[in-house]
Each structure stands twice: as C-alpha cells, then as structure tokens.
Amino acid sequence: MSQISAEVTSFVTPQSYELLINGQRRSVRTEPGRSLLEVLREDLDLTGTKYGCGEGQCGACTVLVNGQRAHACKLTVQEVIGQSILTIEGLAADGQLHPVQEAFLAEQAFQCGYCTAGMILSAVALFHQRPNPTEAEIVQWMNGNVCRCCGYPRILRAIRRAAEMLRKSS
Amino acid sequence: MKPDALIPRTGDSTTSEAWFANASPAMDRREFLHQLGVGVFWMVTGTSVWAQARRPTAGGAGERLPLQARLHLGEDGSITVFCGKVECGQGARAEIVQAAAEELRVPAEIVHVLLADTAKVPDDGITAGSRTTPQTVPAIRRAAAAAREWLRQTAAKHWGVDLSELEVRNGAVRHPREDRRFGYSDAARLAVEDPVWQQAVPTDLPLAAPVRWQVMGQSLPRPNAREVVTGQYRYPSDLRRPGLFYGAVLRPPAFGARLVSVDLEAAARAVPGVVTVREDSFVGVAAATSAEARRALAALAATARWGESSQPSSRTIYDHLRREVEEPVPPNPFREEFTSAVREWRATYRLAYVQHVPLETRAALAEWTDQGLTVWMGTQNPFGCRAELARALGLPPEQVRVIVPDFGGGFGGKHTAEAGIEAARLARAARRPVLMHWSREEEFVWAYYRPAAVIDVEAGLDASGHIMYWHFVNMNSGRAALDTPYAVGRSHCRHVPARSPLRQGSYRALAATANHFARESAMDELAALAGLDPLDFRLRHLPTGRLRTVLEEVARRFRWRERIRSAHRGVGFGLACGTEKGSFVATCVEVAMDEATAEIRVREVVQVFECGAIVNPENLLAQVEGCILMGLGPALWEEIRFTQGRVVNGTLSRYRVPRFSDLPKLEIHLLDRPEFPSAGGGETPIVAVAPAIANAVARATGRRIRHMPIRLDAAA
Structure with missing residues (x-):
C-alpha cells in the first residue's frame, strides 16, 4: 500500500x-x-x-x-x-474557554465531535487574519475541514456567534 | 424456530432494520452459530466477516432485566443509568438521560449514563436501525418509572401513610402533613437490598404522556460537550495505556489475494524490538511508535508474495451482480394479467458501492490480563463484537470485555470487530497493550461498503393515470423500504441477494436509500408518462396518512405549484418522499446545472420530517440536517472505483465527501406528532435526498439519470 x-x-x-x-x-x-x-x-x-x-x-x-x-x-x-x-x-486559558469554544458549546455545533478540535482551531486562525469575515470568506476558509456528521450549518452558526463575541469583547 | 431458519441469506434478513450481510464467492463457507440473549443470532463466514439477523419481536436482552441492572442510586444524590447503546454523534447519551430523568422526576444534571461496557451494562442490542428511540428509550423509562414507584411505596411504608397521598417531585417524596422528605439518595442504601431491585422491571407501569413531558421533548445538549470542545475527551483512538505498543497489519494488494509467503524476520531486521505475529493469514507487527510499526511492516511487506484471483471492476459491476444473483430474478407476474394496461413502462436503476468514511477510522486498544481480554473500541455493536472477539481469540465470551467510549462516527459502518481482533492478536504476542488505529486508506479498502444495487422496475398505467401494477426487484442491496407505500393496483416487490465481490454491510438507512432512489425516480417517470405533475401523481396514490401529510406540507412550504411554473435555463425542481422505520419524510430541491462543467449544484433543500412525538428537538434537527447533507455525497459524487480488486480512489483527495461549500439553502420542518410513538430520526431523512435531485435534474435537462451518484457526464 x-x-x-x-x-x-x-x-x-x-x-x-x-x-x-x-x-x-x-x-x-x-x-x-x-x-x-x-x-x-x-x-x-x-x-x-x-x-x-x-x-x-x-x-x-x-x-x-x-x-x-x-x-x-x-x-x-x-x-x-x-x-x-x-x-x-x-486554547482555553486558565480554564476560561476561548470564545470559539464557547460558541461551539452554545450552538451544539458537533455531533460525534471528532472534527471539532480542528474546526475550532481553523476558526481561531481565521479570526487572527480576519476579525470580521464575510459568510463567503468563512465558507472558503473552512472548506478544508470535513465534518462527516455534516453539522456544517451549526458550525457556521457557531463561527458567526464567535465573531460576534469577539467583536463585542474587542 | 429451528436455528436453520434464522441463518440470514446474504443481503437478506428477517427484518430490514438489522440487515447486515456479506458475500464473497471466494470465501470458505464455514459457519458458526451462536445464540446471544433473546433471539439474536450471529453467523461468521470464513475470514471473520459478519451477518446478523434479529427476530422481529426480539427486544434484546434488555427487556426483562432486574431493576438494579438498569439503575443505580448513589448516596451522594447521583443516579446512574446502565445502557448497552453507544454514542457516536447521534445523540443517544442525551436522550437516555432524558428518558431516565423524565420518569424518575429528577433534573437531568444528576443522571449519569454508563454506556456500552459489556462488563457493566445490559445488552441493549446493536446501535443501529434507529432503534434507540423506539426500543431503548421505553426500556429505560420503564426502569426509571419502576424506581420512582418503589420510592413512593417505600416512603408510604416508612411513614405509614397512604400511597395515594404521595408523589415524586424533583427527586423526592414529601410527607403530606409533616415537614419530611424522602429522596433517591436517602433510599440508595435500601435499594441495594430490596428484592424489588432484583426483580424484573414490570412492563405495565404507566409512562408519562408526551403532553406532560418535562425533560423529554426538551433540547438537552450532549452531556460531555465541554470535554469535546476542549480536546479532553478520549475517543477510542486517543486511549493510551502504560507500555502501549502501536500495531500495523499486512494487507493484501487486492481483494481476494492470498498470502503465499512472507519473511517475518524482515520486520525485526528493520526495527529491532518489533513484535511480529503470524496467525494463519493474519500478519501484523507492533512497536513503540506507529512510525516504527509502519516501517517494520513495510520491510515485511516487501518480502510478501501473493496469489491473486480474477476480480471484477467497478465498470462492469452491475452486469456482474445481475449475473451473480443467488436465486433466479422473479419475472413480472402481472404482465399477462394486465394486457389492458394502457401503458407499460420499465427501467433499471443502479447504485455504486460507497464507503461510510467516519472521520475517526477504526480504532481498538486491546489489553490482556489474568482475567482475560479487554478491548476499548469504536463500534456500534459492543456485545456482538465481544462474541466476535471471543470466537477469534478462542475465549469464552465472559472473559472478553468490550468498552466503547463515545467515538468518531458510525453511520452503520462500525458493526464489526476487525481492529479489535487485530489489536488483541498483537497484544497477546507482545504481552502488552496494543492500539490498532486504521489508516484512512485501510478504512476505504478494508471496511465494509454500502452495497451496490441493480433495481428493475416495471409498471403499468391505466387510462386515468393510475398505477395498475408495480413490479420491483432489488438485486444485491437489501430489502429495507422495499415495498411501495403507494396505493397501487397490484404490487410485487422482491429482493434478490447476489454474490458481491466487495465486502458489504449496513449504511445509514440501509437499502432504503437505494429502494427510494429507484421508486421515487420511477414515480416521476410514470407521472411524466401519465402527463401529470409529480406531486399530483403521488397524491393520487396516497389517499390519506402520515406520508401524504409530510408531502403536502413540503409542497406548501416549497411553494411547489408556483415554482415549477417558472422556467429558468439550467435550473430544476424535484421532489421525493418516503417512509421507513416508522418515520416519514418529504423533500423538495432546487438544483442548478453548469452545462460547461456538467456540474450539478443543489441550491436549496426543503424537507419535512415526522417521527412521532419528538424527544429532543435540537438533536433531531441536527440528525435531519446531517442526513440531508451527508446524502448529497452518494447522490452526487461518492462512488468506490476499483479495478482488478484494487480500489483506485481510496483517499479523501480522490473520494469527494460533502464540505462547507456544498451547503445549500436548507429549510427543515419537524412535524411533532405526540399522538404517535417516538421513532428514530437518524436515518430516514436521508432517503428522499437523492431521488429529489435526480428528479430535479431530469426536469432541468430532460435527462433521466438512473444512477447514483447522479452525474451528467456518466456513461451510466
């Protein structure tokens, strides 16, 4: 092989x-x-x-x-x-979850959860580059991350929620 | 019933929901039968491949359990539920908490669920066929109700008050006159010795009606969600033990290839300290890191000589299956009878083999002790895998313990114990724990596939556009949702098993996807022949009932009648509906075609789904979303291609699965029907996706694609 x-x-x-x-x-x-x-x-x-x-x-x-x-x-x-x-x-500092983690919890943005760590870190990297990504930018950026349970709508909601949380905190 | 009668034929079984089969013409037909609990039979043929059948009435061993096997009251106020189901993303864990909390009348937070440890939990059967909701949830509720009633009765006796004066609220009963309270934690010690807890759970206790549900019917999140988002949760592939070795197994170069010779010492020459094992055709290594194990295996593989046999290719697979049927394909019995049929019509539909591609590939950690073997693994079938392990390793089942941590996706693809057996063989030789974690390529090639299908449909229409006869034969893929739900004059639906060259088994919704693809495509073709709108044509054949309700609802929400009147070049609308496992689905889609690239894009999906009283709305919604989107893959792209027994697209870069950019506009409506019992929702929502797309493509292009995946450039 x-x-x-x-x-x-x-x-x-x-x-x-x-x-x-x-x-x-x-x-x-x-x-x-x-x-x-x-x-x-x-x-x-x-x-x-x-x-x-x-x-x-x-x-x-x-x-x-x-x-x-x-x-x-x-x-x-x-x-x-x-x-x-x-x-x-x-990612969580002193037991304090990162906003992206919080958002994934709030949106129940996983089923089996095996892709979740990669999804969260990809989203964190996105926000480093673009604090206010458009919907199209999010989709394009995240397209390399596969969720086989196909929880994509919830993951997108979680990322939008995280963007909102980050905007408020900055 | 004679045991013989329960041996499933390949591709067939006594009920559709437990359908699982394998066939390989080259395989030995040694068969071993074992009985596991109530009415569950197993068959293993040759190289530890599986078939299973379950009697329609069998409820798993969980039905007549003593109460203490199901529930434990902690003196600290915690309550533990023991359950043989697994969690792989479908939401069983939350649902079981809800079931117990509802009937115990306690907050969900204090209920803990111990899932799928064969040493500690009852056998609730395989986690498949959408059975957790209709079967296991009621079993848990009955046990919880029994514990609640026992608490009342114990308090009544203790206080010398009338039972009718007491009810359980928020985990305790209160004395009707005095300021006294008696809760589950107070009763914990009594429960240990009370004979009630050693008796079978009564089956006649009343359960809360959906209108009175407090915890059920709510969207309880997954209990271990925080561990998931912090990376703390240990999936089977994440488990580590002191002294752990990593395993790697020699795989044949092609299906059907047999090992002629191999130089086992080549492994140790490449990696000193590696453990090498050969047991019959099994050859594997274990080493301190997976890199070392792979390096040792590569050295060993370079010395292996194989004898290969002739194998078909995916290009000719459908002719092959038709030729290799295990019994004659029944002819249309109506053709003579209905000579008056105005129009006769026939077509053949074909579906490719596909893989499940769970994101976590097969993983198992095996550890031997003086007491026997413990295997932690990702499987939907803990007790079945225990039996499989016991047979493969030559142990009595009670010396094998299977523990299933929540794992990374199943979709019907993880019913078998391959990785566990491999890890156990290696661990036995290495005298230390061994983890087998399959590579993605191994998962693509050596995990079982969703069966390919060849489906012949013949129908006759009378002058008024009504189906006079309906003849439907599924070759190879299975009988789930085989019968038409439509009111047709005469119906003859059969499944004919075939000798599949690829190892095949369950998939989300089993053959219901194949049978719906063929049936719902055919319904559109017949509607066109009758000169009727596809919606009207279906409604004419659905006088009343739950299927008609979801179909009417989806048409209304999609604005079917208005939208199909609008014509845009390269854009099409399609609908499909269906029923399976006690639930009902109807789907409308809008697709757009790019003529230059022949690409089909699904732009919008509207789906109405109904599975009785809804237990957990958010989780159900997630399951329906997941089914629709996962369903885009086999509908549009997924197809295992193989030539001469070699899979040629067994990597994620060559096998396209749905991604973010494929997400259509999605509108889902769950119909809550509290008057009907709750059915599972993790499978049926997938069945109407592909046919709705095929129907939309036909409407937009005039081309009827009778093949899944649906491709405009396909020769099929």
Missing part, C-alpha cells in the same frame, strides 16, 4: 528535539521524519489533535503554528523546532 512503501525502511537514530507547545517547552527523543501529529499523540499525550486522513484533506489535525493554521499530519517534527505550537488543549 502506498503509505507503507513510502516509508523509510532503514533503521533511524533517534534525536532530541525541543518543542514549544501550548506555551511549554517539551523535549522529545524520537527518530526524525515523524509527523508532528504522531509526536503530539504518541509521545506527548496530546490526543486532542486528531488523525483523519493523513494527507491534509480533512483538517482534523489542525494546529496553530505561530498563529497560522497547519496540518499536523503534514509537518515533520524537525520542521516545527522553535515554532510556537498551539493545540486544542492549550
């Missing part, structure tokens, strides 16, 4: 990497070339970032790298050394 034959098949020496995740320095010792997604999930016990497709098509693994959204499945651990990484676990 393609994803297997593409792997390196020779033994690889582990290296140490210093990562900055959710404001904390985390050091991992691992072979180079592993994806950020797997290092988060397997080495750092940060499982809020999900595997969905492995090819950057579904957005379930969305994280923020220096405030920009990125697919953790497409980044290697070396590529994010020294970068500031935010995962869903780091």
